[in-house]
Amino acid sequence: MTGTANGAVDEARARVLAELRQGERFLLVTHENPDGDALGSLVAMHGVLTALGKDSLMFMDADEFPLPYEYAFFRLDNLVSIVPDDLDERTVVFLDCGNIDRTPSDLLRNADAHIVNIDHHHDNTRFGTVNLVVDAASCTAEIVWDLMQDLRVDPTPEIADALYVGLVTDTGKFMYENTGTRAHKMAAALIEAGVDVHEIYRRLYEGMPEPKLLLLARALNHVQRFDEGRLTVTLLTREDFLATGAEDSFTEGIIDHLRSVRGTKVAAMARELPANGDGPRSKVSLRATDGGGRRLGDRTRGRGRRTPAGRGLHHRHDR
Numbered sequence: 001m002t003g004t005a006n007g008a009v010d011e012a013r014a015r016v017l018a019e020l021r022q023g024e025r026f027l028l029v030t031h032e033n034p035d036g037d038a039l040g041s042l043v044a045m046h047g048v049l050t051a052l053g054k055d056s057l058m059f060m061d062a063d064e065f066p067l068p069y070e071y072a073f074f075r076l077d078n079l080v081s082i083v084p085d086d087l088d089e090r091t092v093v094f095l096d097c098g099n100i101d102r103t104p105s106d107l108l109r110n111a112d113a114h115i116v117n118i119d120h121h122h123d124n125t126r127f128g129t130v131n132l133v134v135d136a137a138s139c140t141a142e143i144v145w146d147l148m149q150d151l152r153v154d155p156t157p158e159i160a161d162a163l164y165v166g167l168v169t170d171t172g173k174f175m176y177e178n179t180g181t182r183a184h185k186m187a188a189a190l191i192e193a194g195v196d197v198h199e200i201y202r203r204l205y206e207g208m209p210e211p212k213l214l215l216l217a218r219a220l221n222h223v224q225r226f227d228e229g230r231l232t233v234t235l236l237t238r239e240d241f242l243a244t245g246a247e248d249s250f251t252e253g254i255i256d257h258l259r260s261v262r263g264t265k266v267a268a269m270a271r272e273l274p275a276n277g278d279g280p281r282s283k284v285s286l287r288a289t290d291g292g293g294r295r296l297g298d299r300t301r302g303r304g305r306r307t308p309a310g311r312g313l314h315h316r317h318d319r
């Protein structure tokens with residue numbers, strides 16, 4: 001990547017550029033429960049490949065829909081929820097996905113696919129045929145932005161908006177420790193390309209459904225503190241979701257309230273997930289406050305559908 005002394009990254013970057021230039025057909029993939037950077041990188045890369053005249057399809061599992069309300073504005077033309085028959089002939093581009101187990105489709109996981117893995121998680125398992133893992137990047141959108149310069153693709157309004165969503169969400173509105181001059185320079189360039197900053201803010205952070213507020217109220221009501229306040233914890237049961245009408249994705253951001261309480265070293269939120277055929281399931285999210293609120297991990301417990309060990313541990317900047 002420009003400005004780094006890391007030869008391995010530079011080499012990977014050159015290989016990825018060659019893959020993007022030479023490939024004709026692509027399938028773009030991101031992690032399950034996609035966040036702003038996942039969706040933003042996906043949509044932006046799709047725009048870039050389309051601008052280059054390539055055949056690009058975005059893949060997302062049907063279970064991901066409806067998307068969380070804050071991301072519902074993304075236009076997802078050319079999105080498929082079934083892995084296409086010509087997978088063997090497509091270059092599969094993974095974006096913002098630290099571990100192939102975070103892919104909802106078993107087919108993608110098991111196939112002998114030709115994979116280009118573009119990510120910023122430091123513990124990315126490098127599962128691709130080519131791996132461009134830039135842990136100095138604030139978000140995957142920043143890596144896409146960097147590649148675009150060499151591919152000589154100008155940001156369309158749609159690409160610019162998508163990149164900006166990735167940038168603003170993964171940097172905590174430019175406040176997490178991963179925010180450097182590069183993030184701000186990218187923001188400036190995107191604003192020059194036409195991003196309406198306040199409009200994006202409104203889409204992402206206003207228009208909260210009332211059930212989300214009610215769920216937050218319950219979560220705050222259930223707060224407990226342990227070890228002289230070093231551990232701040234809350235719990236949400238199925239009853240809390242049913243009574244408020246909240247969806248699971250409405251838990252997003254609750255843990256930040258716990259983390260910000262003075263004296264807290266670790267914040268934790270446990271929640272019950274809807275039972276499936278295999279019985280009750282729950283999930284615990286953890287954040288540490290040193291290092292700007294590092295994500296320690298999310299664990300799903302029970303015999304649920306997706307329970308690979310350590311799931312979520314690979315997301316230092318995933319917030």
Ligand SMILES: [Mn+2]
Nearest residue numbers: 037096140170
């Ligand atoms: Mn990310």
